[in-house]
Amino acid sequence: MNKGHSVLYFMLIPGIVLVLIFNYLPMGGLVLAFQNYKPWLGIFGSDWVGMEHFRALFSREDSLQVIWNTFVIAGMKIIVGLVVPVLFAILLNEIRQMGLKRAVQTLVYLPHFMSWVILGGILLDLLSSRGLFNDVILPMFGIGPIPFLTDGDWFRFVVIASDTWKEFGFSTIVFLASLAGINPALYEAAEVDGATRFKQTLHITLPSMVPIIVVVGTLSLGSILNAGFDQIFNLYNALVYDKGDIIDTYVYRVGILSSQFSFASAVGLFKSVIGFILIVIAYRLAYKFANYRIF
Amino acid sequence: MYHKSKGYRVFYGLNIVFLILISLMCIFPLIHVLAVSFSSASAAAANLVTLWPVDFTLKSYEETLSNSKFLDALLISVVRVALVLSLGMIVTVLTAYPLSKFNLKGGKWLAWFFVVTMLFNGGLIPGYILILELGIMNTLWALILPNIVNVYNIILMLNFFRNIPRELEEAALIDGAGQLVTLFRVYLPVSLPSIATIALFIAVQQWNSWFDGLIYLSDTSIWPLSTLLQNLLIAPDLTNNAIDSETLAQMSEKTIRASQIFIGALPILIVYPFLQRFFVKGIVLGAVKE
Amino acid sequence: MVQKKTRKMIATLLTIVLALSMLAACSSNNNNGNANGNGNNPANNGGEQVQETENPQSDGFVNGKFEPAVEISTFKCNNNLQYREGESIQDNVHTRWAKDELGIQIKYDWVTSGDQCANKIRLALAGNQDLPDVMVIGDYQMLGELIEAGKIMDVTEAFDKYASDQVKAIYGQDPSYWFSVSKDGAKYGIPTLNESMNNDSVLYIRQDWLDKIGMPAPTNFEELEKVMEAMIAADFNGDGKKDAPLALGLKNDLNPLATYMTDVSWVFGGFGAIPGYWNTWNDENTLEYGSIQPEVKEALAKLQEWFKKGYISQDIGLLDERKGSEQFTSEQSGIIAGPIWMYNWPIQASLMKNNPNAVVTPALIPAGPSGKVGRHGTTIPGQVIVFRKDFEHMDAFMLYLNKLYEYNNPVAGSPYENGWHEGYDYVIKDGKVSRARADFPDETPIDVSKYFIMEGVKLVDPHLSLEIRRKLYNGEKPVTPQELQWFNTATEEEKANPKANKTWQAVDVVLQQKDTSILDMYLGAPTETMVNKGEALRTLEHETFLSIIYNKAPVDDFDKFVEKWKASGGDEITAEVNEWYQSAKNK
Known part of the structure; x- marks a missing residue:
């Protein structure tokens, strides 16, 4: 068994070399976070300021609120963005008309290809006070206008729902691939035992998907402080700063007044560290409780 | 058989209705963009177009398709995707395979070595200096080489590999096949759904990325389509600028933008239906039985 | 046997890696040629190749043009310009004109989108790359950085020496034109001048x-x-x-x-x-x-x-x-x-x-x-033209600027009397000059000023076009070439009845309320406190004001805002701004 292992290490060489060059080498730039970097002075000529930029991130009166907003929005996106595609994959997997199945599969993945600049404009048209929802749909149910984009709580809801709508079709793909990998013999055996489809789903389908769900879920924790700049930037306004302002939009607004490479680096590093800690925890938990090594 | 039961048939019918409704919801923005692209510029500028063209015209398509810049960029995008896809697929498989072995010594740490790069990156400036030092600034390689390794895809692939029954590998090894042969003769044929998935991920991602083109390519004639399109969506810097109606009118040509978005997305949209045949159930079983 | 195969595979792999690195090396060689800011790159010149000279001397100035041509490199932060078939940013009616008429080869080192403009300059600084000879900067913060970095030139002398009397007169209209570029007694660039009242409502x-x-x-x-x-x-x-x-x-x-x-x-x-x-x-x-x-x-x-x-x-x-x-x-x-x-x-x-x-x-x-x-x-001084510290051809650039000002307001009989280039900004229809949109090929006139190094800046006396249009609106007959050019933008119907031209009417209206326009008089880079606290203050302001308008907050919240604004950095900013104002005024 072990004699083939040297080959295995050789296989890793191209990947390792590329990662060393294109990922690890530039990581030297993380020191920017502790400097007052000025491009013309370079990394070696710029002043060191220690933790000042990290302090600046927390010094604003509503810093914690902004970080909390980011955390809530990104966290909800991760959860909903995991549950919906899994359910959708299972439902879609039931369809036996191949043509219909493929058509649905293709249609739901379309929104992924629209940029938020475009979708933002469309959402604005749909959700404004004169939009389709407030003007046509809600009155049919006798509901008054809803301030979708000018009320903080509604805004969060819109952000999470629209992100799910845009991405669930694309996220479904990976789960469909894992469904395609389930050994049909398992279902045949269950059939013989007289299990209903629901039971088969519960005892065969879902358990087979758990590893990939855990993996996707864990990896997405890395972006727990990335709540989606493009989306929020295109939808938000001063009225929803309280619930909808996130770290990245805040950094952007700081950047309008002054290019702060160092500040942006510090914020990025902070987000990475938090993401990294969460991934480590999830990795440990999966190993401990499910005895599953994610990678 | 379960699908003969009455309860299941009701569920099946409802399921179909539900899925069709969801699909309609998802196709709606594309229809809107399409409708705008076929409408007159004046109607689009007043936001009068919803799901059906107003004052139907093909003008925006004529303009878009006669623009040589647009077609060149389309070709460059294709080259970019093809190169990253082929190189990236090789590296992904070669990296994921060893890491999928639980008994690879140090495998866990090697995996972390890769995962760390998903989280920590040096940012814009060191990346730019690296590309400059490597001498690939203003060449297509600046968009290709840094994108060959995608750790997320590697992790997915290694998990797919782990789902393949161990018996297959053991049988092959007993037959005297080496690891490489096992990988290419045994693993890959049964991994078509996962390979198709990852190929799609790579293609879509490369097709859509625009920022690196903007930063690394000073020569607009080698810009990929995504960079070109993004540049059309972003308003020029209006601070201290002498704005005038001409600038604004051109920035706001909604119909031409819509046609470009649509034509720009079309090639990547048709990749998926094409890949779908690899998702068909039963491939795994068939391969095992062979 | 197995081992043999494995070895073969490894060999293949290594070959791939090697091939890749060689490709990288190859393109690196190519690039070294490109990156050299001053060298001519035939591939990028779009055909017309300039004779390579070791050191183009200014004394090669004969018959009003530089011989051999002087190259001026710059960049552009907008890739959305329209071109006639076969033209491009590097090679169009204007770059050819500059080369043929003035002996100036304009070369664009890079093109990017408006929002990445300043970033691109910063990256060039970070990578220790050569800056282009001439840069048009709209972002005063970027301007401040370039001055601080010591990368740009004091142009006081060059302007005095080379500017034409016409240009000097226009730039002498108001000392505030120079506020944005003045620092410690030096002038770090030439401001471009927006048309007066261009954005006034x-x-x-x-x-x-x-x-x-x-x-x-x-x-x-x-x-x-x-x-x-x-x-x-x-x-x-x-x-x-x-x-x-x-x-x-x-x-x-x-x-x-x-x-x-x-x-x-x-x-x-x-x-x-x-x-x-x-x-x-x-x-x-x-x-x-x-x-x-x-x-x-x-x-x-x-x-x-x-x-x-x-x-x-x-x-x-x-x-x-x-x-x-x-x-x-x-x-x-x-x-x-x-x-x-x-x-x-x-x-x-x-x-x-x-x-x-x-x-x-x-x-x-x-x-x-x-x-x-x-x-x-509308603040008249807008974007700023700055020059690389060791740029040697201020004479050439100033010639370019002088000529643009001269031909944008041509004298009668000038070859540019009707406009810049026939088929671009004017056409001859039935023997008559027209600038009306409908008379152009594809109904697409090309505003040649978009191809200038300072894109889209009109480069005329900032007050001229308003006066002309008011005259035309009030029925005066066009006399000067510039007046005729404006007149020709109108339709036949409007030429007969100038009161029907709504843009002219708008000009007339805006001029009637000339004295009601209020200017933003701070033209400096963001001050230190603005950099540190400006975002928080601005966010507070926008949030408060919009909430009041939306009736989500009582009007009295305004008083709280003022107090908070002053206490959390506003007073410091006011002091810094006034320090700048006093020093700018006393120049």
């Missing part, structure tokens, strides 16, 4: 609607309110809804309350202060911040009232200038404030095309309750 009103309700254009807020009330009641678009008659759009991260289209600054101006603007509100020697003036509170109260009454849409906070103006072009609203050029686009290009019966008239800005009229003004 007039009120555009649906005249056909006014006629139907039988009211004249409103002259003050009270009359305006009556008009708006009547417009709501009349429901002119017949959709059965209470559409907001006044189109506003307040989504702008810089200053939502004083902007180009969908402007609202005139409501504040009606009380006497413009939010976000630094001006001498109370004392002519001290700059103060507009947003903290008590007048702003009254204006906010007025807007809140209008919001409650439905005069302005519930969506104004979500709409930027372009999206906001759709309210007007889609006939929901009948009133919008915007600049003199707005009649062209989007009003004529969109609204009129969709509804040929619509009639829109530019009207005076109405007066506030105390009779005050005010609106935000």
Whole structure:
């Protein structure tokens, strides 16, 4: 068994070399976070300021609120963005008309290809006070206008729902691939035992998907402080700063007044560290409780 | 058989209705963009177009398709995707395979070595200096080489590999096949759904990325389509600028933008239906039985 | 056997890696040729190759042009320009003209999008790359950085030596033109000059609607309110809804309350202060911040009232200038404030095309309750042209600038009398010169000024075109070539009846209220406190003001805002701004 292992290490060489060059080498730039970097002075000529930029991130009166907003929005996106595609994959997997199945599969993945600049404009048209929802749909149910984009709580809801709508079709793909990998013999055996489809789903389908769900879920924790700049930037306004302002939009607004490479680096590093800690925890938990090594 | 039961048939019918409704919801923005692209510029500028063209015209398509810049960029995008896809697929498989072995010594740490790069990156400036030092600034390689390794895809692939029954590998090894042969003769044929998935991920991602083109390519004639399109969506810097109606009118040509978005997305949209045949159930079983 | 195969595979792999690194190395060689800022790169020149010379000398100046040609490198932050077939940014009617007429080869080192412009310069600095010879900078913060980095040249001497009398006269009109580039007695660049009042607002009103309700254009807020009330009641678009008659759009991260289209600054101006603007509100020697003036509170109260009454849409906070103006072009609203050029686009290009019966008239800005009229003004000095520290050909660039100024306002008999280039900015139709859109190939005139190094800047006396258009509107016959050029933009019908040209009318209207424009007088880079605390202050301001307008917060929150603004850095900023003002004024 072990004699083939040297080959295995050789296989890793191209990947390792590329990662060393294109990922690890530039990581030297993380020191920017502790400097007052000025491009013309370079990394070696710029002043060191220690933790000042990290302090600046927390010094604003509503810093914690902004970080909390980011955390809530990104966290909800991760959860909903995991549950919906899994359910959708299972439902879609039931369809036996191949043509219909493929058509649905293709249609739901379309929104992924629209940029938020475009979708933002469309959402604005749909959700404004004169939009389709407030003007046509809600009155049919006798509901008054809803301030979708000018009320903080509604805004969060819109952000999470629209992100799910845009991405669930694309996220479904990976789960469909894992469904395609389930050994049909398992279902045949269950059939013989007289299990209903629901039971088969519960005892065969879902358990087979758990590893990939855990993996996707864990990896997405890395972006727990990335709540989606493009989306929020295109939808938000001063009225929803309280619930909808996130770290990245805040950094952007700081950047309008002054290019702060160092500040942006510090914020990025902070987000990475938090993401990294969460991934480590999830990795440990999966190993401990499910005895599953994610990678 | 379960699908003969009455309860299941009701569920099946409802399921179909539900899925069709969801699909309609998802196709709606594309229809809107399409409708705008076929409408007159004046109607689009007043936001009068919803799901059906107003004052139907093909003008925006004529303009878009006669623009040589647009077609060149389309070709460059294709080259970019093809190169990253082929190189990236090789590296992904070669990296994921060893890491999928639980008994690879140090495998866990090697995996972390890769995962760390998903989280920590040096940012814009060191990346730019690296590309400059490597001498690939203003060449297509600046968009290709840094994108060959995608750790997320590697992790997915290694998990797919782990789902393949161990018996297959053991049988092959007993037959005297080496690891490489096992990988290419045994693993890959049964991994078509996962390979198709990852190929799609790579293609879509490369097709859509625009920022690196903007930063690394000073020569607009080698810009990929995504960079070109993004540049059309972003308003020029209006601070201290002498704005005038001409600038604004051109920035706001909604119909031409819509046609470009649509034509720009079309090639990547048709990749998926094409890949779908690899998702068909039963491939795994068939391969095992062979 | 197995091992053999394995070895073969490894060999293949290594070959791939090697091949890749060689490819990288190859392209690196290619690139070294490109990156060399001063060397000519035939591939990029789009055909016309310049003779390579070791050191182009300025004394090669013969017959009004440089021989051999001098290369000036620059960059462009906009890739959205229109070109005629076969032309490109590197090779177009203007670059050929510069080369043939002046012996100046314009070369674009890079092109990027507007929002990445400053970043690209910073990256070049970080990578220790050569900067282009000439850079047009719109971002004063970037300008400050370049000065601090010591990368750009003091042009005081070169300007004095090479500028033509015409250029000197124009730049001598107002000392404030030079404020943005002056530091420690040096001038670090040449400001470009926007056309005067280019963005100052007039009120555009649906005249056909006014006629139907039988009211004249409103002259003050009270009359305006009556008009708006009547417009709501009349429901002119017949959709059965209470559409907001006044189109506003307040989504702008810089200053939502004083902007180009969908402007609202005139409501504040009606009380006497413009939010976000630094001006001498109370004392002519001290700059103060507009947003903290008590007048702003009254204006906010007025807007809140209008919001409650439905005069302005519930969506104004979500709409930027372009999206906001759709309210007007889609006939929901009948009133919008915007600049003199707005009649062209989007009003004529969109609204009129969709509804040929619509009639829109530019009207005076109405007066506030105390009779005050005010609106935000256009700062004339705009983007700044700066030069690489060791750029050797200021003589060549100044020749370029002089000539552009000269030919943009040509004398009679000049080869540029009719415009820059036939088929681009003018055409000859039936033996007559025309600049009307319909007479151009594909109905697409090309504004040659977009191809200038300082893209889109008109490079004429900033006050000239307003005066010309006012004259034309008032029926005076065009005499000078420049007047004729403006005259030729009109249709035959308008030439016979100049009062029908709405853009000229808008010019006339905006000039009638010339003295009501209020300027932002701070032209420096962001000060230290602005850099550190500006974002928090601005966020607080936008949040407070919009909440008040939306009736989500009481008007009295304004007082809390002022206190907080002053305490959390505003006072320091005021001090820094005035320090700058005193030093700039005393030059």
